[in-house]
Each structure stands twice: as structure tokens, then as C-alpha cells.
Amino acid sequence: MKKATCKDMRGACDQEFEGETPEEMGGKCREHVMQMVQSGDAGHKAALDSMMAQSKEDQEKWYNEFRANFASLQDV
Numbered sequence: 405m406k407k408a409t410c411k412d413m414r415g416a417c418d419q420e421f422e423g424e425t426p427e428e429m430g431g432k433c434r435e436h437v438m439q440m441v442q443s444g445d446a447g448h449k450a451a452l453d454s455m456m457a458q459s460k461e462d463q464e465k466w467y468n469e470f471r472a473n474f475a476s477l478q479d480v
């Protein structure tokens with residue numbers, strides 16, 4: 405099991421997420437970001453906007469890097 409913070413995943417806070425796979429961890433973070441945006445958090449809204457402003461290619465590139473670096477994340 406690995407852990408990374410919301411910020412590590414281009415979010416806006418230091419909340420930690422754990423996961424066995426990049427998909428699991430990314431999914432938890434995405435859910436968290438959406439909840440924060442819905443509750444009116446400006447920081448997460450800005451983070452989400454900057455993610456959305458990227459092209460599909462750039463989003464995929466970032467995600468591929470995140471997957472490649474997953475093994476080097478902190479173990480839980």
C-alpha cells in the first residue's frame with residue numbers, strides 16, 4: 405500500500421490517500437477534490453480548473469508519470 409497527498413496529485417491540501425494501485429489512489433483523490441469543490445472550497449476549485457484546462461494529451465502524460473512514480477511513493 406502506498407500513500408500520497410492531495411497536493412501530490414495536483415490537488416490543494418495535505419490530506420493523504422492510500423491505495424494499492426495508482427487507479428485506486430487517483431480515484432479516491434478525485435472523489436475528495438469533487439467533494440471539496442461542491443462544498444465551495446476555492447483552492448480545490450482552482451486545482452480542478454487547472455487540471456481541466458490541460459489538454460487530454462497533457463492529462464494522460466501526467467497520469468503516466470504518476471503511474472511510473474507510484475512505486476517510489478511512501479509505503480504505508
Ligand SMILES: [Zn+2]
Pocket residue numbers: 410411415416417418419436437440448
Ligand atoms: Zn485536497
